[in-house]
Amino acid sequence: EAQVTQNPRYLITVTGKKLTVTCSQNMNHEYMSWYRQDPGLGLRQIYYSMNVEVTDKGDVPEGYKVSRKEKRNFPLILESPSPNQTSLYFCASSLTGQGDNNSPLHFGNGTRLTVT
Amino acid sequence: AQSVAQPEDQVNVAEGNPLTVKCTYSVSGNPYLFWYVQYPNRGLQFLLKYITGDNLVKGSYGFEAEFNKSQTSFHLKKPSALVSDSALYFCAVRAPLMDSSYKLIFGSGTRLLVRP
Numbered sequence: 001e002a003q004v005t006q007n008p009r010y011l012i013t014v015t016g017k018k019l020t021v022t023c024s025q026n027m028n029h030e031y032m033s034w035y036r037q038d039p040g041l042g043l044r045q046i047y048y049s050m051n052v053e054v055t056d057k058g059d060v061p062e063g064y065k066v067s068r069k070e071k072r073n074f075p076l077i078l079e080s081p082s083p084n085q086t087s088l089y090f091c092a093s094s095l096t097g098q099g100d101n102n103s104p105l106h107f108g109n110g111t112r113l114t115v116t
Numbered sequence: 117a118q119s120v121a122q123p124e125d126q127v128n129v130a131e132g133n134p135l136t137v138k139c140t141y142s143v144s145g146n147p148y149l150f151w152y153v154q155y156p157n158r159g160l161q162f163l164l165k166y167i168t169g170d171n172l173v174k175g176s177y178g179f180e181a182e183f184n185k186s187q188t189s190f191h192l193k194k195p196s197a198l199v200s201d202s203a204l205y206f207c208a209v210r211a212p213l214m215d216s217s218y219k220l221i222f223g224s225g226t227r228l229l230v231r232p
Contacts, residue, residue, distance in 0.1 A: 004159070033219075035222075040125075040224055041224060042122075042206060042222040042223055042224040042225050043160075043206065043222040044222075045219055045220075048219065058219070090159055090160070092159070092160075097218060097219070104150065104162035104165065105152075105160070105162065105220065106162075107152075107159030107160045107161070108159050109157065109158055109159050110157070110158070110159055
């Protein structure tokens, strides 16, 4: 089954304790992206990756890191989480992010992060 | 600036009645528009998209959307609502970036509540 898999689904942590949220897709998609969803703000893009070893900042990258060593994986890293990073996080992928291709995004089921 | 607005936080409709979820956009160049739906504890799912051609676009689960260039709108519609349509709906517009890639800008979301 074609899917985007995020882990964990729920995570509670304390300020400053490094954490990683994993994301994997099995559709051979080139493009992957991380979003955070907050009430009244919709989805805001954190980082995106056009292909292996190619990553770039989205609209709200501060406090986050990503890597794209393999095509299928795109982990989100919070080196020193803070309470304002408490949010619902989504990983998404699509065939490509280039040019006129308008392939839809496929989303994971989300990771609800709470930082105390 | 490129943006998407969903003016209603919530839309309430009785089962069997028609529904409309509103979306307006601001984008340079040709607009590429999308609707996604989010069910509880799930990621967003693609419903439909407008790229070019007919102004009325048909999508999944009986939904359709009407593109209106003069009003810069892309309202989501369904002739007869089902209780199972109750979910959070997001409108999105494709925004071109400098390097010929693109990203999706999402609206803040509209919660649809269909009462029996």
